Amino acid sequence: MRRSRIKKYTLAVFGIILAIFWISPFYLVLDNSFKTKKELFTSTIGLPKKIQLGNYRQAAVDLGLGESFVNTILITALSILIIIIFSSMSAYALQRVKRKTSTFLFIFFTAAMLIPFQAVMIPLVAEFGKVKMLNIPGLIFMYLGFGCSLGIFLYHGALKGIPQSLDDAARIDGCGRFRTFWLIVFPMLKPTTVTIIVLDIMWIWNDYLLPSLVVNKQGMRTLQLMIFYFFGQYTRQWHLALAGLTIAILPVLIFYFLVQKQIVKGIISGAVKQ
Amino acid sequence: MASVKMKNVYKRYDGGVTAVSDFNLDIEHREFLILVGPSGCGKTTLLRMVAGLEDITEGEIYIDDKLVNDVQPKDRDIAMVFQNYALYPHMSVFDNMAFGLKLRKIPKEEIKKRVQEAAKILDIDHLLDRRPKALSGGQRQRVALGRAIVRDPKVFLMDEPLSNLDAKLRVQMRTEISKLHQKLNTTFLYVTHDQTEAMTMGTRIVVMKDGYIQQVDTPQALYERPSNMFVAGFMGSPQMNFISAKVEKRGDEIHLTFGKDDIKLPEGKAKKLEMSDYIGKEVILGIRPENIHDEALFLESMPESIVEARIELVELLGSETLLYMVVDNVDFIARVNPRTKAKTGDIMKVAFDPNKIHLFDKDTERTIIN
Numbered sequence: 001m002r003r004s005r006i007k008k009y010t011l012a013v014f015g016i017i018l019a020i021f022w023i024s025p026f027y028l029v030l031d032n033s034f035k036t037k038k039e040l041f042t043s044t045i046g047l048p049k050k051i052q053l054g055n056y057r058q059a060a061v062d063l064g065l066g067e068s069f070v071n072t073i074l075i076t077a078l079s080i081l082i083i084i085i086f087s088s089m090s091a092y093a094l095q096r097v098k099r100k101t102s103t104f105l106f107i108f109f110t111a112a113m114l115i116p117f118q119a120v121m122i123p124l125v126a127e128f129g130k131v132k133m134l135n136i137p138g139l140i141f142m143y144l145g146f147g148c149s150l151g152i153f154l155y156h157g158a159l160k161g162i163p164q165s166l167d168d169a170a171r172i173d174g175c176g177r178f179r180t181f182w183l184i185v186f187p188m189l190k191p192t193t194v195t196i197i198v199l200d201i202m203w204i205w206n207d208y209l210l211p212s213l214v215v216n217k218q219g220m221r222t223l224q225l226m227i228f229y230f231f232g233q234y235t236r237q238w239h240l241a242l243a244g245l246t247i248a249i250l251p252v253l254i255f256y257f258l259v260q261k262q263i264v265k266g267i268i269s270g271a272v273k274q
Numbered sequence: 275m276a277s278v279k280m281k282n283v284y285k286r287y288d289g290g291v292t293a294v295s296d297f298n299l300d301i302e303h304r305e306f307l308i309l310v311g312p313s314g315c316g317k318t319t320l321l322r323m324v325a326g327l328e329d330i331t332e333g334e335i336y337i338d339d340k341l342v343n344d345v346q347p348k349d350r351d352i353a354m355v356f357q358n359y360a361l362y363p364h365m366s367v368f369d370n371m372a373f374g375l376k377l378r379k380i381p382k383e384e385i386k387k388r389v390q391e392a393a394k395i396l397d398i399d400h401l402l403d404r405r406p407k408a409l410s411g412g413q414r415q416r417v418a419l420g421r422a423i424v425r426d427p428k429v430f431l432m433d434e435p436l437s438n439l440d441a442k443l444r445v446q447m448r449t450e451i452s453k454l455h456q457k458l459n460t461t462f463l464y465v466t467h468d469q470t471e472a473m474t475m476g477t478r479i480v481v482m483k484d485g486y487i488q489q490v491d492t493p494q495a496l497y498e499r500p501s502n503m504f505v506a507g508f509m510g511s512p513q514m515n516f517i518s519a520k521v522e523k524r525g526d527e528i529h530l531t532f533g534k535d536d537i538k539l540p541e542g543k544a545k546k547l548e549m550s551d552y553i554g555k556e557v558i559l560g561i562r563p564e565n566i567h568d569e570a571l572f573l574e575s576m577p578e579s580i581v582e583a584r585i586e587l588v589e590l591l592g593s594e595t596l597l598y599m600v601v602d603n604v605d606f607i608a609r610v611n612p613r614t615k616a617k618t619g620d621i622m623k624v625a626f627d628p629n630k631i632h633l634f635d636k637d638t639e640r641t642i643i644n
Contacts, residue, residue: 163358163360165356165357165358165360166360166362168322168325168327168354168356168360169354169356169360169361169362169421170362170373171326171327171346171347171348172325172326172327172347172348172352172353172354172374173348173373173374173377173421174348174374174377174378175348175377179377184362187364188363188364190364
């Protein structure tokens with residue numbers, strides 16, 4: 001009895017330490033985004049003496065918030081939409097058509113996850129440049145390519161848990177393959193879809209490297225690219241950068257808290273008999 | 275009218291496996307036809323071919339004299355009930371039942387009317403707003419039936435619809451499906467591996483093995499006059515007892531001998547056997563458990579068909595008792611009156627009802643005499 005209580009407290013202490021580690025970056029970003037530039041360097045950990053909301057105003061102006069925010073949303077939303085459409089339909093075909101080629105293609109798709117992005121980025125951008133597919137359309141197209149592997153992998157696993165007899169029932173009810181998928185199978189993949197949406201939002205929304213290589217037009221820059229402009233060669237406007245970061249993090253955080261239940265469901269779906 | 279005709283139907287898979295071979299069958303309007311056989315005998319494949327879910331390798335399938343080989347499942351005017359119900363989990367019971375009708379662009383009012391009618395027949399009208407997840411196994415099965423009923427199809431196809439239910443519910447649903455057949459007055463094609471279901475529900479039964487039809491007949495005829503050893507063994511529970519015996523002719527009499535036991539065949543059967551050339555040869559003797567008796571009255575009246583048995587186990591079932599026994603090193607089961615005095619370990623005399631003896635060819639396993 002006593003031993004189990006000690007164990008419980010030890011675990012709690014570890015948990016708290018871990019939570020502090022975890023939360024501290026968020027705290028630092030949020031805390032310092034309300035300070036003046038000078039205060040930021042003299043008291044980095046302490047709370048701000050006076051909340052500088054002006055930082056946010058200035059950051060919004062410097063970021064070109066309206067434009068970059070819209071660009072980021074557009075890129076993220078469109079990329080995820082087509083990743084979902086393409087990867088769910090491909091996974092459905094690969095899982096339901098039982099041929100050797102299906103297995104081969106599936107392995108091919110999933111193996112692509114192992115290729116590090118950095119290994120292909122230079123030739124990729126060069127080739128896309130040649131066919132004039134840079135900026136937002138090119139970016140979305142590239143995200144589709146990079147995002148489909150994980151999408152297909154997750155959907156393929158989830159589809160195994162959806163009995164073939166549902167497809168059969170839908171066919172007898174009058175559905176063709178297309179409608180069977182969209183009206184019957186796809187709604188059942190909801191937990192997986194949410195998981196993919198969350199993972200991809202965190203990836204695409206926060207991505208800096210790929211947009212920095214692909215986007216070269218002024219009006220097409222994303223939030224993450226704009227934040228980088230706070231770090232000039234001679235001046236580093238930390239207070240504005242941190243305010244900008246807070247603006248950039250917030251939508252993802254809110255979304256994550258809203259759907260976290262679904263994510264867990266998606267990850268454990270199929271693990272136990274319902 | 276809804277008849278189903280199958281002509282020389284074959285199903286071969288890419289790997290060279292033949293699931294159904296040379297299948298010929300005429301199913302008449304309003305028939306409740308049961309396809310029964312062990313797993314892997316091709317019965318489900320055949321049902322799926324009728325449904326249009328599986329391509330036909332060779333042969334022709336007609337529904338109402340219309341060749342349907344290349345007709346899409348939705349255009350065949352059939353409805354199917356699946357083993358695992360196959361309800362759409364994200365739709366309510368009402369939407370599950372209405373889905374097929376909506377796709378056929380039937381007016382909303384009509385859909386509502388039909389769903390409510392079907393729900394009433396199946397006693398699920400209070401569940402229409404629920405999702406399948408919130409239903410019990412039996413209720414889900416009713417919804418699956420309801421989904422088939424609302425379509426008002428020419429032919430109902432059922433693929434082991436009761437095998438996911440517990441024993442009690444299965445018996446209850448069995449009678450309900452039979453009643454439904456009488457009420458709807460359409461053709462039912464029902465697949466099962468459970469011979470009890472087959473015997474109790476079907477107007478005709480097709481026994482299949484390895485993709486071939488073994489016998490097509492009414493339940494009674496299948497039970498009493500099986501065409502071969504497989505059918506004899508498959509239909510009936512506990513199954514028919516088999517033992518190898520030699521046919522001997524002694525004067526006018528025909529005897530079957532096995533070990534130190536000897537059974538005299540009644541005149542009618544003896545005459546039939548005499549005409550064949552089995553005299554002096556080995557055959558397989560088959561006798562159903564209920565035709566082995568241990569009561570004194572039977573032993574007295576059948577003195578020429580008594581054998582000695584060692585009782586291995588006595589199983590009381592309430593209305594009857596099963597005796598697991600050994601006769602000449604072969605296991606037998608007898609179904610006797612529960613008042614039997616037999617005890618485990620007893621060596622006792624039992625009588626085979628000679629009129630109920632079946633004889634099978636040892637090589638071909640075909641029936642010689644029923």
